[in-house]
Amino acid sequence: MVSLQLKPNFLAPDVDEVGSKRDDYVTTSETDSCFVFNANHTLPIIEQRKRLPIYKYRRDILYCLEKNQVLILVGETGSGKSTQLPQGEIGLTQPRRISAITLANRVALERGEAIGDTVGFVVKFLEKRSDATAIKYMTEGILLRELLTDPLLMRYSVIVIDEAHERNLITDIIIGLLKKIVSKRPALKLVISSATIDADDFANFFKANSSIILAVEGRTHPISIFYISNPCADYVNEAVETVWKIHKKEGPGDILVFLTGQEEVLQAVSLTKDYMSSKDDSTLQPVPMYGSLTHREQLKVFFAAEKGLRKVVFATNIAETSITIPGVVYVVDCGFIKIKWFDSDSATDQLVVVPISKATAMQRAGRAGRTRPGKVYRLYTEEDFEKLPDRFPPEIRRCELSAMILNLKALGITNILKFNFPSPPPAKNVLAALETLHALGAIDSDGSLTKPLGYFMAEMPLPPMLSRMLYMSSSMSCSEEILTIIAMLQVETVFAHPATGQGQIKARVAKRHFEVAEGDLITMLNVFTAFVENEQSKQFCRTYYLNYRNLNCAYELREQLVKLTKKHLNIPLKSCQGNVETICKCITSAFFLNAGYLHYTGVYKRIQGGLDLFIHPLSSLYTLPQPQYILFTELVHTTKLYMSNITVIREEWLAELSAHYYCKTSG
Template structure:
């Protein structure tokens, strides 16, 4: 590939007039009778950009009262310079006189740090009791915001201002302003249905439309219509979707807060391209030749495309900079399954006459911010998981992004200075894109939300105050799943088992496995396996060169796993990590080296231990059946009976995720008879001798794959079903 690329792939750009990366807010600026107000308030600063790193702050926890106050008064000067301060009274008067306020402002407009403090001051002034909850979709955001705001407030983290996320709760009895993940607030709703400790609940980043935020919105609506008419609600969102939030809450007023961003010039392709990796590479080379220094962030749909782009770029970068006097391009991949060691490389600034080019998935769209980016190259594609209720199957699809998402991606070029965004599609195609991405709840398995609603005491789920109704079919499938797991009775009422399942921080299927394990006495071992399963990206993907080597090492370590599959392998790995390694002085480095050799995430394994600790505490409370003694015995051996017992526990939760071996050595699912293949990452990929398999996940990519696969005997199916529900029995019978 040559640097001269004005050729047939159509990579010539038409310059568009300069436009802001953010969307114009006009559609909402009209005043109507129902929309009581429209305010445009300009911020000169952005909140999350000036957040200090948590590590640094934790070291400062020993600060004296006086120095805390001094720092707060320094910060107050900065805060007072924010234009939002001048509009404080107006904003507060709307919040005060309306049960629900929708506050529109971009991420980084200052709303997340300042508005909660205004409300806190008001609570102090009026000598009111109660506190404020601010929800965030991500843990890091909750932690960073609470840390910053506690400084501004002049208190230690956990005094008046604190945060609560899984495994980490800094709040105390003194805390009046609490930043928490939306999952945490839902947990609180399960325990304390009226949220009576809160005067005000703020839902931040509501435009991201995660399943959990959508659920919270539904719960809040039913609360203000029912037992908490006094509760104040503020929905904070980026510019779009304001009207949807407003309409949902009885035409709540919408306030606008503008954030400052730098101009981003938009470029489009003249003609569409059919090879997106090639187009991205060519675009980067072109930027490198014609543009000033500054890093490039490229959005590609998935790992496959990213690895390919990195490989190509590595090959041509040196050649290009040798031939012409341009910066040397240094390519980096970025995606969630990448080993953390490689992920951090992306953030280190580059020295010399070089240019960083980051090839990233959607992870860089909201979750991760990289400084130094001046150029964005957008493939216009992403991967989404879409749940098929009828098939119990997740499909992973590559689809065009929405306009909102395209704008979010472009905005990544304008965070520190003016930037440029290159969209590798035509402007006419951009205009055809949907305005918004489909909300997650519309394409997800809702078994877990349905269980939450049942536990909350909702009977008529179809007509509940869903912010987005996932549809009757999805709800009915959820109800049936829960009935089959024994969480609901024949009338759809939650059972004692269902109550226990709802309290465990696991998906219902895994909760049900845990309960079964406690009944038949293998809880400790099953907790270890479930803990591994509930950590994402524990087993990382080895690079192609070391793949065979790593697989060989894993196989040789896990004798039982080789025969019985991935669940047993996880337990074997856990046993080595937990019982054999890390006893000596160099425990940490010993464990890290071991993880590295097997391409296991050591951060992931630390999370496994935290999940395990939490599950053990919950189980002790729920079933009081964990035997603290004989801990060594909990290691798994190659005892056939013990392994069968453990796998049968899993079978009670995943009876519908089973397939039977055919004479031609393929597998067909028990429930639908569809062909299914063992995923190549599985221990059982090469094992062709299983009478049947059970899996925790069924994903369709190029074909239907079973992931986390275990060997099962066909007689077990009958055995489990005889002790199970009538519905499942019928399914097995009809599949024969």
């Protein structure tokens, strides 16, 4: 084992440690669901590496790291910065677990090794590594948890923070902590990889340390950008009309259209088909792309269109960074995006549709020039583009902060407001988070973690309310069922939403086999139970229009949660034997802050704050008689403020299970 006091052993540019034997590397359901387009897949691995734009900068990177402690590396998506940098122990963070797993597999393949040898990965509830692992890909949350046991990260010689431009909540926490660590450990090298103009911000943040910026050119082709002359009233209709004009007037090449959500995507696909019918033209192939599509339908995006047809992909922002679709020459940008935003007055995260930023517009435009010169059609005026913000506020300034504060408290940081963040969070958001944690019993009136509940919640890799629910399930003898519900809440929806109208009707009918009057969480429990009873069958999922991959992922997550609770947390696994009331009471004990009641006007009002709320159309309760009292896990803001993942409760449970927060008054 190399001493941690030694300098990191970087590979020289002309050293190639890739073996001649191409070992089969381990894949999981996570990697199976990641789509990677590689135009050079027929070439030997070393030739593929040489074709990446970053390859010719290898000596520059090594020189910058030798002379400076902090390197801010700027490179566009596809330049190779995520796979070619790690080539002594080196820790590399990714914002998404799927990215960490896929990149670890790719680097292991390039080195001619099996995943888990010198190259490994660790993500929430899943890992593949050994004592020999020297290059470790992980999510940012994993690195944050390692800081609990190793505050100076002594096992690492190099830390790489990839995709830092996304400015996730955990990214900003880690960068703030790393600023303290690099000051204490001069031998530690830090690389911050960013695809946009945030590089100056990072350099200023680390100006007290030795830092330098290195820009790596991408491999995009020239792009022509067009704006509409006057604002449009309906960007979905305008997008379809623009697609039709491109199809009739422009040369060969597929079209990618950015919309905000699943409903708009399906509406655009339907309108395009109507256009084709009215014009008696079948030379266009509309394809939807959104997160809850079945795997088979998602794959259609990556297949070339049949001869004589042009493919048009209507997609959500999943197509901005998560995937690369081959053959796209034309991009249509609606100018809006759906993001999560925290409302401190109602103390809830809300999904809202807002105008995009200039950085997002540039990211979308870059999709048109991946393989050859492209064209971008923006459904807003150039004047409106100039009014857009350069970028969105970092997530830390617009999201709920209770999980972040819990982590910082566990790290011994007592005064959150004085912590040096790259972008300080609003004080009112911090106050709302502290009030939430106090109501959940995680911190006391002095702001210190409580024992044992507060420390338990800090140790669990789950949101605070889910951690409390798991803790309470032990005393209420329903931990088996609660573990299942938690696992199901960690994945995307398990109900498939087919693109065709007939398919949607069949899926809705199939869903009724699992729906119950107690609400969505018990419905999820029924789905998972039936999935396991049917031996995790793909045919079962096809029959009932369920997403096999998401269900299988929930099953694996539950297995990991079971191991965690048994091995580390000493929570006995008990079943309530079908007592639904016990499960609903356990849910109430954690989500009592998200309670609502049916007002005499026919709308729901949140007990805390009196906010008007509505049942989401996809909820199992949407077509049932309205219950008097309910809980929700999330709010979605579109035309109205919708509650999702709803559970029906009784009024008396609130005073019984959260007497410190609610009390019933007469009159």
